[in-house]
Amino acid sequence: MNKEYEVVxxxxxxxxxxxxxxxxxxxxxxxxxxxxxVGGQIVNAELxxxxxxxxxxxxxxxxxxxxxxxxxxxxLETLLAETTGIELKEGQKVVKTTEANFIAKAVIxxxxxxxxxxxxxxxxxxxxxxxxxxxxxxxxxxKGEPIAVVxxxxxxxxxxxxxxxxxxxxxxxxxxxxxxxxxxLQEKAFAEPKIEFLWNTIVEEIKGEEVVQQLSLRNVIxxxxxxxxxxxxxxxxxxxxxxxxxxxxxxxxxxxxxxxxEKMGTEIPGIFAAGDIRYNSAQQAVTAAGDGVTAAIYAExxxx
Amino acid sequence: MNKEYEVVxxxxxxxxxxxxxxxxxxxxxxxxxxxxxVGGQIVNAELxxxxxxxxxxxxxxxxxxxxxxxxxxxxLETLLAETTGIELKEGQKVVKTTEANFIAKAVIxxxxxxxxxxxxxxxxxxxxxxxxxxxxxxxxxxKGEPIAVVxxxxxxxxxxxxxxxxxxxxxxxxxxxxxxxxxxLQEKAFAEPKIEFLWNTIVEEIKGEEVVQQLSLRNVIxxxxxxxxxxxxxxxxxxxxxxxxxxxxxxxxxxxxxxxxEKMGTEIPGIFAAGDIRYNSAQQAVTAAGDGVTAAIYAExxxx
Numbered sequence: 128m129n130k131e132y133e134v135v136x137x138x139x140x141x142x143x144x145x146x147x148x149x150x151x152x153x154x155x156x157x158x159x160x161x162x163x164x165v166g167g168q169i170v171n172a173e174l175x176x177x178x179x180x181x182x183x184x185x186x187x188x189x190x191x192x193x194x195x196x197x198x199x200x201x202x203l204e205t206l207l208a209e210t211t212g213i214e215l216k217e218g219q220k221v222v223k224t225t226e227a228n229f230i231a232k233a234v235i236x237x238x239x240x241x242x243x244x245x246x247x248x249x250x251x252x253x254x255x256x257x258x259x260x261x262x263x264x265x266x267x268x269x270k271g272e273p274i275a276v277v278x279x280x281x282x283x284x285x286x287x288x289x290x291x292x293x294x295x296x297x298x299x300x301x302x303x304x305x306x307x308x309x310x311x312l313q314e315k316a317f318a319e320p321k322i323e324f325l326w327n328t329i330v331e332e333i334k335g336e337e338v339v340q341q342l343s344l345r346n347v348i349x350x351x352x353x354x355x356x357x358x359x360x361x362x363x364x365x366x367x368x369x370x371x372x373x374x375x376x377x378x379x380x381x382x383x384x385x386x387x388x389e390k391m392g393t394e395i396p397g398i399f400a401a402g403d404i405r406y407n408s409a410q411q412a413v414t415a416a417g418d419g420v421t422a423a424i425y426a427e428x429x430x431x
Numbered sequence: 432m433n434k435e436y437e438v439v440x441x442x443x444x445x446x447x448x449x450x451x452x453x454x455x456x457x458x459x460x461x462x463x464x465x466x467x468x469v470g471g472q473i474v475n476a477e478l479x480x481x482x483x484x485x486x487x488x489x490x491x492x493x494x495x496x497x498x499x500x501x502x503x504x505x506x507l508e509t510l511l512a513e514t515t516g517i518e519l520k521e522g523q524k525v526v527k528t529t530e531a532n533f534i535a536k537a538v539i540x541x542x543x544x545x546x547x548x549x550x551x552x553x554x555x556x557x558x559x560x561x562x563x564x565x566x567x568x569x570x571x572x573x574k575g576e577p578i579a580v581v582x583x584x585x586x587x588x589x590x591x592x593x594x595x596x597x598x599x600x601x602x603x604x605x606x607x608x609x610x611x612x613x614x615x616l617q618e619k620a621f622a623e624p625k626i627e628f629l630w631n632t633i634v635e636e637i638k639g640e641e642v643v644q645q646l647s648l649r650n651v652i653x654x655x656x657x658x659x660x661x662x663x664x665x666x667x668x669x670x671x672x673x674x675x676x677x678x679x680x681x682x683x684x685x686x687x688x689x690x691x692x693e694k695m696g697t698e699i700p701g702i703f704a705a706g707d708i709r710y711n712s713a714q715q716a717v718t719a720a721g722d723g724v725t726a727a728i729y730a731e732x733x734x735x
Contacts, residue, residue, distance in 0.1 A: 141483065144483060145483040145717060148481060148483055149481065149567075152480070152481060152567075152570075152571060153567075153570075153593060153596065154596035154597065176456070177452060177453065177456060177724075178484065179445065179448060179449040179452055179497075179498045179501065179720045179723075179724075180482065180484055180485070180489075180494055180497050180498055180501070181484070181497065181501065182497055182500040182501035182504055185484075190484055193483075193484050193485065193486055194483045194484055196486040197483065197484070197485065197486035198483075200486055201571075263453075263456075263457075263728070266456075267456060267505075285732065285735075288735050289457060289731065289735075292457065292458035293458065315735065389693065389711060390711075407693060407694075409721075409724060409725045409728050411721075411724050411728075413449060413717065413720050413721050413724050414721040414724050414725055415721075416483045416717050416720075416721060417713075417715075417717050417718040417719075417720060417721020417722065418721065419483075420481075420483075420713060420715050420717050420718050421713045421718055424567070424713050424715075427593070428589065431589075431592050431593075431619065
């Protein structure tokens with residue numbers, strides 16, 4: 128027999144944990160399903176300086192452990208398993224996982240998104256040591272230093288412009304010969320004296336001792352190889368929302384994101400989405416937490 | 432001469448403080464204007480149990496002091512003054528206060544809303560000691576005890592139903608003879624065995640020793656006076672957003688709230704709104720904080 132919960136939450140990052148805190152405090156029987164580490168991708172952040180309430184900063188691991196402890200205190204149950212599908216059956220929602228299936232009155236999807244990686248030598252080793260996937264989070268660590276941004280879309284250029292307030296120089300490395308971004312953003316980027324461009328260029332390796340010091344680059348047209356000394360490298364080459372198992376269940380946009388209304392509701396009554404998995408999410412821990420709480424409040428209204 | 436800032440934030444609760452944290456970290460010169468105590472209305476909460484990251488709970492005062500300290504660390508300036516107006520002049524935004532006027536490139540309005548009060552004896556004295564204005568926040572303090580809810584609208588009935596999970600009995604006290612709420616919500620409330628109604632009734636006084644113990648009531652039709660023993664009383668008689676000075680500047684709804692899009696933008700480019708002052712806000716500290724961060728991120732994009 129499938130076990131029943133009033134709310135099943137998929138994903139154990141700040142969005143899911145905050146949703147679970149509120150649904151549990153509302154005395155709705157609640158199960159959170161996480162496939163990896165409770166905490167989500169923020170557990171990789173050594174120092175989170177921008178979650179409001181922690182002036183000295185806090186590690187992503189500790190922050191999400193506190194959130195988990197808090198939600199668990201009010202009754203949230205946690206299961207480590209991979210969610211493989213959601214089935215709608217006679218008004219019921221069945222959440223299928225690698226461990227068991229669960230029947231829920233409401234489902235909150237908070238599985239986050241993964242930052243696309245280059246997959247080059249040095250990238251993994253130096254993550255958090257000069258390799259970053261979030262300019263808003265980590266820009267302040269690079270005051271007065273030269274840094275690189277990899278990518279050529281809106282996000283990359285927005286991040287490059289953000290970084291000019293901190294870095295001595297921002298070198299945008301793009302594998303094509305032009306940007307994929309709006310004209311106005313391009314013009315602003317070209318007018319910015321601190322931003323330089325390396326066109327038709329890819330990063331082949333990230334090098335350093337303890338922290339990032341140098342990039343090995345290659346021009347894809349001429350084949351020329353060269354190096355660039357930087358203190359940091361920001362990857363801005365896209366995201367992949369964790370929604371593969373939702374195809375055919377919920378409408379997803381071309382990139383795989385879920386569109387919600389302001390109540391975090393999806394097109395299916397009783398299924399909510401929160402955090403980075405949503406189209407147009409601000410992708411910050413506290414906005415994800417806020418999303419989760421909003422979803423929880425409307426899930427309660429839906430159920431009662 | 433008017434002093435210039437890149438961002439002026441009006442209101443020093445969780446929304447404004449979180450916005451200021453992000454704009455300051457983005458190295459935008461930022462001024463936060465607060466008319467009363469930095470922290471906003473949550474400073475009255477003795478124990479906030481539902482802000483994600485604090486498993487043991489934290490007082491509203493301490494939480495917002497931490498947020499203020501954090502934002503100040505990155506350069507946020509704070510001014511204690513009352514905002515009296517916003518003027519749009521030749522593409523500039525002039526924020527007028529009782530202390531001075533300021534020119535801003537972007538303005539984030541985060542002035543919150545005030546919970547309507549009954550204004551009866553005992554209400555102020557017992558606030559936080561049995562008198563509450565937020566069922567989501569305080570319901571868990573009343574496990575197994577009889578409690579009253581004052582009001583007859585959607586919010587009152589939603590809160591009454593939420594409270595049935597905790598209280599032994601929920602008595603809804605309404606000054607009219609019927610609810611002002613949707614039919615479906617009414618039917619659900621009437622079907623709930625734990626909810627009782629006192630129609631045509633007003634609360635005249637709240638009594639107790641240290642904490643709330645008894646209400647003095649009066650039937651407005653018969654004039655009959657009587658008492659009711661309760662452990663708590665939840666006021667759900669509406670909110671008043673702090674937007675009086677914005678009439679003629681921004682479109683406000685009938686109740687005075689500001690409507691925003693998902694980027695927290697208002698109808699005027701460069702003016703954003705965040706937190707409880709928004710139409711349809713979830714009115715929780717962490718959703719307000721999330722709103723503030725979203726507004727800050729889009730204010731930066733607007734400015735750059």
